[in-house]
Amino acid sequence: MKVHKVVLLLGLFLFTGFLRGQTESTDVLEAYIKTDGAWIVKLPKVQYSVSTVEECAVKCNKETSFTCRSFLYIEKDQDCVTLPANSKTDQILRRMSAVLYEKKEYLLECVNGIGMDYRGTKSKTKSGKTCQRWEGTFPHTPNITPKTHPKADLESNFCRNPDGDKGGPWCYTTDPEKRWEHCNIQDCTEECIQCSGENYRGKISTTMSGFTCQRWDSQKPHNHGYIPSALPDKYLEENYCRNPDGEPRPWCFTTSPSKRWESCSIPRCTTEPPTIVPELTCASGEGSSYRGTIAVTVSGKTCQDWASQSPQKHSRTSENYPCKGLDKNYCRNPDNERSPWCYTTDPDTRWEYCSVPSCGDQPRPEEPVIPEGEACYEGDGTSYRGAMSETISGKKCQFWTSMEPHRHSKTPQNFPKADLRRNLCRNPDGDRAPWCYTTDPTVRWEYCNIERCDNKPSSREPPTNPSVAAASPSISSSPSPEKDCKVGNGASYRGPTSTTITGVTCQEWSSMTPHQHASFTPETHPDKGLESNQCRNPDSDVNGPWCYTTDRNKKWDYCQIPDCDSLKCGQPSVKPKRCFGRIVGGCISKPHSWPWQISLRTRTKIHFCGGTLIDAQWVLTAAHCLERSESPSAYKIFLGVHTERANEASKQERDVTKIIKGPAGTDIALLKLDRPALLTDKVLPACLPEKDYIVPSNTECYVTGWGETQGTGGEGFLKETGFPVIENKVCNRASFLNGRVKEHEMCAGNIEGGTDSCQGDSGGPLVCYAQSTFVLQGVTSWGLGCANAMKPGVYTRVSKFIDWIERNMKEN
Known part of the structure; x- marks a missing residue:
């Protein structure tokens, strides 16, 4: 029988003492992962009024009503909401100006030592048995429960180690014949890969031949296009081995001029790879979960067995891609192509896509003709069908069919009339303007870089002397004083506009009526132009200038300030269609x-x-x-x-x-x-x-x-x-x-x-x-x-x- 070991209470006490030590550290936010624009609706919750985000983190660390796994901070409102949930357990929603901070320990899916601090979501034992809920009494009556061990996080049926078992995290099982069993959870210090290592985040930085890896943010000795800032979802950190492009295993560019790149020798993990829900009759998104039996290409060619090297020699084998379902000659997508495909048995046609039906009402994401680009959007942009795929701060949009880096419910299947194709900016849910999820893991979503049609500048003046100096576009720090317009995000805007986007008069920055606030006043930000009630951007909000409003029901809102851009190199007056598909067939x-x-x-x-x-x-x-x-x-x-x-x-x-x-x-x-x-x-x-x-x-x-x-x-x-x-x-x-x-x-x-x-x-x-x-x-x-x-x-x-x-x- 699994019994509580009193001698190990000391270990648990030391562990909780360690957490208190973290709380008292000078940088309390180090224990959290930050995501802009994210929101969790969850009960119970506790709301506080605080002055800084650090104060909010302290509130979460000291929360007594429940185990605080994350908190929401809204700077403009000075609101702090502590929550028992995080992105692993609950749905994340969009909310402007909200920032979600999640405790790293509750996101970690590996164990340190014997795993007393493990707070992940694994819920199966080593032999594959499903765990019984800790508060449950069937089929086993437990002697270790949330009430007996309130600090051990015994919620749901997740594997835990409340009693310091030397074998690591365990659980009671749902098998009447097996009371309890250990769980097979990877050690945090173990350097290993699941599948092809797409999600490897370790720190190995040497190739299989012993070459040292070149830093991803360096272009010496090898130029390359894997830019960390442009591909934030690939986690191209330092010079660590990674797999951003569908290779069989992680790799890196080397510091040797004679060897451009090479795979890294990282062993496979002994723990089970992530599970997928197989799709047997259709394919969602890019079709990575398709496990059906279609084995014919779009032109009617028979697929070659993945295990065969004839007539096409290739590396897409089940050994190199162990989690991709490369069975027989069935159509699959092992390497992030746009839809399932296969090698063909025709010696003259190496490979082709397959005709796998899409799950839902929408056609496959890249098959339809992309609509003509639109220069602006009408109303709230619900009808916008242009080709913009960049946010207001310059971030690349995430594909609507993708769940990486942000999981969401705004899919073509759920919103069949919203034209959610590729990663194009859209407004499926009636927001105030077109938007998209971003490819930056730290920023969930942003509005897109599109003007409203009734706010476009009436004319543009060409530069007097355009030259190569303008070739790398740069933005002036101060707009022309006679123009009521903004440059960039409008942090330098000092114009006279003092009404919000909905026409409400702005509250004076020095006033506390009708809305109390302390974050943005002439005293706290003396150089931000907060002398009256004009729209300003003291916090460099990417969406532009804003103000507190005189409407008691609306604390703050954005202002509609036009851009100051005049005609420059690379900025045509007639907006291109931006048609995807190429000249032959474009x-x-x-x-x-x-x-x-x-x-x-x-x-x-x-x-x-x-x-x-x-x-x-x-x-x-x-x-x-x-x-x-x-x-x-x-x-x-x-x-x-x-x-x-x-x-x-x-x-x-x-x-x-x-x-x-x-x-x-x-x-x-x-x-x-x-x-x-x-x-x-x-x-x-x-x-x-x-x-x-x-x-x-x-x-x-x-x-x-x-x-x-x-x-x-x-x-x-x-x-x-x-x-x-x-x-x-x-x-x-x-x-x-x-x-x-x-x-x-x-x-x-x-x-x-x-x-x-x-x-x-x-x-x-x-x-x-x-x-x-x-x-x-x-x-x-x-x-x-x-x-x-x-x-x-x-x-x-x-x-x-x-x-x-x-x-x-x-x-x-």
Whole structure:
């Protein structure tokens, strides 16, 4: 019989004493994980009024009404809510300005020592038996209960070690023949991986051959696109081994110039991998849980057995991907593709997607045509169907079908009429504006970077002297004094607006009527412009200026302040469609929505290549476009045109006076125009990137051109398409471009083919969108055919040539 061991009460006492010591530490928040914009509705709860978040943490640590696992803090309201719940036990909801702090010890799913401090949610024993609830009396009457051990967290049926058992956490079982049994929970000090190590968060930083790992935030000795700040959900910390891209196991770039990357030798865990709920007849999201028996591709080809290496040799085996259900020849998604797929038995077709039905009313997430981009939203944005996928602070949106890094219920199945496709900004629940969950684990959601249609600035003035200096967009710290507008998040806003977004008059910052507050006053923030009742942003809220209101039922609200942005490089007046799908199979652009696109022509005015205006008098293109003649007089440049016929009134013609080709072995060239272009809303430069900047993997970028469409339509009009950047490490795999891509080049495209840049697009721009600006990251260079599966396009990486561009423009 499992009995209480009195001798170990001392251990429990020491442990609780240790927790008290934590409470009294100077940095009380170290024991918590913070998530912005998250909210838990749970009873019981206790609400306090506090001045700081640290005070709220102390309240949680000293809570006596229940075991406090998390707390909510609302700075503007000075509210503190302590809770017995956390994200592992209860649903997380969205709430503006709320911040959720969760105790780390209750999120940990491993044990330290004998596990007396284990507070995880494992509820099965070593032999797979389900645990009995601690307060239950069937099938076993326990002698250790929540009442006898109130500090041991004996809630639900989770494995615990209330009596200091040397074997670790245990539980009473639901098997009448087995009173109790230990649980198989991983040791926190054990370095091991589950499945393919996608969730490995250990600290091993040496490869299987003994190479030291390169830091993820470093670009030396190897350039790469796995940028920690751009991929926060991949936990690319220090130089620790990780698996951000579906390899069989964690890996890293090495500090050896001769070895770009290598897998790390980390053993597999002995504990059970995470369980999934198998989907047998349909697939949700990307289909990682699909375990049905469909074994035929979309074109009717039979799938090859995963265990077979004929006719396709591959590494997607059950040994390398042990948790992915790679049985027989059934369609599966072991490596985060967009839907289930398989290798085929056709020697000429390596792999294809499968026709697995989607669970729910929505079609598969990337199969429909993405709607045309919209420049603004009407009303509350419920009807917005544009292509924005970036939040107001520049964070990338999480896919609606994904549960990583944030679990949620806003799925296409639950909201079939909300158009929740890909990671596009939407408003499925009638909020005040379009929003999305973010890919940053610490920020649950934010509103999107979209203007309301009735608040758009009426006009924009072009800069007087646009130049390469504007290539890396920066935001001025102070707006023009005569304009009532904000720059960035409006922290510097000092304008006269003093009403909220709903038209309510603002309360004076120094007043405590009708709302008491102490966090934001002229005394606490003397440099924030809080002298009267004007809208301000003293806490740098990403959503912009706000104020306390004179409405007794609404403590505070945001103000509607327009942006001060004028016409700049990379910011077209006509918002592009941002059509996903590529030029071959892409869509016709809105006229003049890509105003930096030029047409490179022969003296007889026949279009043959593209290019990008980067300054009023300079164009960037591909060197291979200039092979027909070394003489500048052989070429003409057309700007401000949408059709290949170029009969628009906005057309500007320029001769070429100088050709400057890039270093040997590179496909880039500068063309100097005979006179500067007249910059208008139809002729505008693209911004240049920062020197040596590497575009993060999976960044959505866009290509434009008048090139060959291979019968997909749109001939004679400028076409566009969007697709993700593919990290060179992936692009150089044997099944893709097999090592052909060089460091000064980059890949972009859809692995399955079907759309691509093609002949006639060469030299044109690959631009990527960030912080409301399109930045020229690539020059269309080469590819193996057009729109072929497994053969993405290759682009000259512009950031590697910034010094060369600036030097030649200055000297010529």
